[in-house]
Amino acid sequence: MLTxxxxxxxxxxxxxxxxxxxxxxxxxxxxxxxxxxxxxxxxTQCGQCNYPGCRPYAEAIARGEAGINQCPPGGExxxxxxxxxxxxxxxxxxxxNGEQKPKAVAVIDEAICIxxxxxxxxCPVDAILGATRQMHTVIESECxxxxxxxxxxxxxxxxxxxxxxxxxxxxxxxxxGQKSPAGIPAVPEGSQ
Amino acid sequence: MQTHxxxxxxxxxxxxxxxxxxxxLRHNKKISCQVxxxxxxxxxxxxxxxxxxTGREAEPLVRTGQSxxxxxxxxxxxxxxxxxxxxxxxxxxxxxARHPNSHPSGEExxxxxxxxxxxxxxxPLEPLTDWEGTDPGLLRxxxxxxxxxxxxxxxxxxGVKVGEASERGIHTLILNGAxxxxxxSCDEMLMREQPDTIIxxxxxxxxxxxxxxxxxxxxxxxxxxxxxxxxxxxxxxAAGIEIVKVTTIYPEGGEKQLVxxxxxxxxxxxxxxxxxxxxCQNVATATAVARAVSEGKPxxxxxxxxxxxxxxxxxxxLAQIGTPIANLVDQCGGYxxxxxxxxxxxxMMGYALxxxxxxxxxxxxxxxxxxxxxxxxxxxEMPCIRCGECARVCPAMLLPQQLNWSIRNGLWDETTxxxxxxxxxxxxxxxxCPSHIPLVEWFRFGKSELQILNAERQQAETARxxxxxxxxxxxxxxxxxxxxxxxxxRALGDANEKQEKIAAAIERARAGKGGEN
Numbered sequence: 001m002l003t004x005x006x007x008x009x010x011x012x013x014x015x016x017x018x019x020x021x022x023x024x025x026x027x028x029x030x031x032x033x034x035x036x037x038x039x040x041x042x043x044t045q046c047g048q049c050n051y052p053g054c055r056p057y058a059e060a061i062a063r064g065e066a067g068i069n070q071c072p073p074g075g076e077x078x079x080x081x082x083x084x085x086x087x088x089x090x091x092x093x094x095x096x097n098g099e100q101k102p103k104a105v106a107v108i109d110e111a112i113c114i115x116x117x118x119x120x121x122x123c124p125v126d127a128i129l130g131a132t133r134q135m136h137t138v139i140e141s142e143c144x145x146x147x148x149x150x151x152x153x154x155x156x157x158x159x160x161x162x163x164x165x166x167x168x169x170x171x172x173x174x175x176x177g178q179k180s181p182a183g184i185p186a187v188p189e190g191s192q
Numbered sequence: 193m194q195t196h197x198x199x200x201x202x203x204x205x206x207x208x209x210x211x212x213x214x215x216x217l218r219h220n221k222k223i224s225c226q227v228x229x230x231x232x233x234x235x236x237x238x239x240x241x242x243x244x245x246t247g248r249e250a251e252p253l254v255r256t257g258q259s260x261x262x263x264x265x266x267x268x269x270x271x272x273x274x275x276x277x278x279x280x281x282x283x284x285x286x287x288x289a290r291h292p293n294s295h296p297s298g299e300e301x302x303x304x305x306x307x308x309x310x311x312x313x314x315x316p317l318e319p320l321t322d323w324e325g326t327d328p329g330l331l332r333x334x335x336x337x338x339x340x341x342x343x344x345x346x347x348x349x350x351g352v353k354v355g356e357a358s359e360r361g362i363h364t365l366i367l368n369g370a371x372x373x374x375x376x377s378c379d380e381m382l383m384r385e386q387p388d389t390i391i392x393x394x395x396x397x398x399x400x401x402x403x404x405x406x407x408x409x410x411x412x413x414x415x416x417x418x419x420x421x422x423x424x425x426x427x428x429x430a431a432g433i434e435i436v437k438v439t440t441i442y443p444e445g446g447e448k449q450l451v452x453x454x455x456x457x458x459x460x461x462x463x464x465x466x467x468x469x470x471x472c473q474n475v476a477t478a479t480a481v482a483r484a485v486s487e488g489k490p491x492x493x494x495x496x497x498x499x500x501x502x503x504x505x506x507x508x509x510l511a512q513i514g515t516p517i518a519n520l521v522d523q524c525g526g527y528x529x530x531x532x533x534x535x536x537x538x539x540m541m542g543y544a545l546x547x548x549x550x551x552x553x554x555x556x557x558x559x560x561x562x563x564x565x566x567x568x569x570x571x572x573e574m575p576c577i578r579c580g581e582c583a584r585v586c587p588a589m590l591l592p593q594q595l596n597w598s599i600r601n602g603l604w605d606e607t608t609x610x611x612x613x614x615x616x617x618x619x620x621x622x623x624x625c626p627s628h629i630p631l632v633e634w635f636r637f638g639k640s641e642l643q644i645l646n647a648e649r650q651q652a653e654t655a656r657x658x659x660x661x662x663x664x665x666x667x668x669x670x671x672x673x674x675x676x677x678x679x680x681x682r683a684l685g686d687a688n689e690k691q692e693k694i695a696a697a698i699e700r701a702r703a704g705k706g707g708e709n
Contacts, residue, residue, distance in 0.1 A: 038656070041652075042648075042652055043651075043652035043653070043655040043656040043659065044655065045655065045659045053659060053663075054656070054659070055656075055659075055660075077602070124659050124662065125655050125658040125659050125662065126658055126661070126662050127658070142654070142655070142658060144651075144655045166248070167243060167249060167297075167299065167301055168243070168246070168247060168248050168249070170295075170297040170299065171637075171640030171641070171643070171644060172296070172633070172636040172637045172639070172640045173637065174637050175630050175633040175634055175637060
């Protein structure tokens with residue numbers, strides 16, 4: 001009887017110590033859910049979700065403060081991916097946050113630009129190049145199309161232009177055909 | 193690289209093996225093999241498309257109004273090893289304009305429009321007379337500069353392929369003459385008529401990549417080909433070149449399928465034959481290599497099969513790149529009554545062209561004109577009944593019915609896991625599907641979507657990195673400013689203290705003085 005109690009207690013202490021040591025040794029710094037949410041977000045950094053960037057929004061979702069339907073650039077597919085990850089119901093995009101638009105890039109009319117640097121300060125991804133009283137220009141490949149440079153411009157010389165498609169970016173069109181009912185696990189299409 | 197697999201692959205061609213699936217199709221090759229290959233006469237105008245291979249369009253190297261000699265470079269590709277495009281004949285560049293390009297998109301593309309001067313004069317040629325004494329690196333350079341691409345259909349730049357292969361170490365060169373798609377006979381005619389050039393090209397390629405031996409794979413139904421190639425090997429006196437006859441099953445001419453037949457080894461997903469120490473080249477590519485090295489001539493022409501029930505006199509033509517397809521059709525007696533569809537490529541993998549004003553491109557191995565009777569009446573697509581026929585015939589051992597499901601529903605992760613990237617778009621699944629589901633169309637669409645998705649992910653990743661870099665920079669700036677202010681305050685504080693001390697000392701001194709007084 002006594003041996004059993006001592007053995008169990010000892011084992012308990014031993015495992016307790018082991019777990020305690022492991023929790024310190026293998027500590028995960030960031031919240032992994034935040035990371036996963038952030039990976040799904042389109043990283044436009046546009047702030048339409050009412051958070052100052054994609055990561056803060058991801059953190060807010062992880063804390064349960066924000067809904068998953070506040071990201072217009074992510075669109076329906078983004079909401080679906082978030083719903084899958086978090087195990088919640090997919091909801092339509094909140095119209096208060098804006099609507100999904102085709103991808104665009106900012107273009108500065110360099111003849112009108114006065115070189116005030118306000119847009120440079122507004123750009124969340126440092127995609128605008130220029131200096132005080134020098135011409136500014138957008139690095140097209142880095143622009144996420146977030147629209148954040150539009151409001152600060154005092155001379156309205158920035159325009160959002162839809163990205164033209166290069167010939168090598170041609171893709172095969174979707175064949176005409178029915179989409180299978182989504183959300184149902186793969187069952188034979190003809191057996192319903 | 194796994195050494196034991198590479199060693200096993202050294203026995204390529206000694207014993208034949210099987211690959212999964214495939215179809216035995218009606219060949220329909222004989223109709224275009226009745227007469228020898230004819231050269232096309234000079235066209236009134238040539239349209240050389242600047243887009244001939246994957247990646248970006250070539251940058252034009254000529255201006256409107258400029259005179260060019262036959263074989264002069266007219267364009268340079270900015271990607272994939274920077275290959276060149278060459279003028280198909282001598283003449284004047286009348287425009288660099290948009291023209292319908294021979295591409296599945298049916299879109300217009302920039303073309304160098306060339307008006308021949310009728311003299312067909314070559315520019316200065318620089319052949320390598322002593323190719324056996326030439327550095328392999330120089331041979332590879334020559335191949336790249338001649339604008340040679342894989343003429344089997346993939347049009348991947350041969351210079352790049354050969355360059356990568358020589359770095360990896362290749363023991364066996366496989367020349368692919370197993371032209372398995374119905375109707376197409378350009379490689380068969382080439383092997384019949386120019387066996388010496390092929391063997392010559394094989395020897396040059398062998399030297400350029402440092403391979404020990406060459407295996408030429410032909411189909412067991414090509415009787416005349418075997419005799420002509422054997423004769424050519426004897427004449428050349430070269431050792432280490434063998435001919436292997438493989439059974440005709442579509443798509444045996446696929447690179448991975450051919451390697452499997454010859455070695456019994458499967459190339460792993462995402463891998464290449466170079467992983468096994470093998471390099472596959474089409475026989476037509478080998479002739480282009482021979483011309484480039486020994487005659488100094490760039491790739492400006494290829495053999496094109498013009499065939500189908502919609503053509504009066506089907507045959508093979510040696511056509512210049514940029515010749516309008518209508519010229520080729522005219523040379524073959526024009527369209528037969530009932531001609532309904534113009535296809536570039538074979539019946540399994542080709543795509544329909546909107547017009548015969550499209551030019552011949554480097555990838556054009558066959559121009560197929562089908563009649564109304566040939567085209568299967570478009571049957572309504574029915575739901576998948578899960579019969580599994582598609583999986584049985586898939587040479588890549590995929591599950592087409594599952595892929596179809598996941599692509600239709602946009603389940604992209606699942607699609608990737610199911611191995612969509614390994615699909616060679618051979619069309620076998622399409623062919624056998626009893627529900628007439630256009631499976632390959634869906635797979636091509638799926639591949640496009642995945643490509644877009646990956647590009648978007650990559651863009652998001654750079655945006656995230658730039659955003660985080662900016663955040664940390666702003667944070668640092670803020671911190672620095674705070675520190676500066678703190679320092680100033682401290683300095684100010686110090687100054688105050690000093691002042692106070694001085695004041696106190698003065699005070700004390702005064703007090704002392706006062707005391708003394």
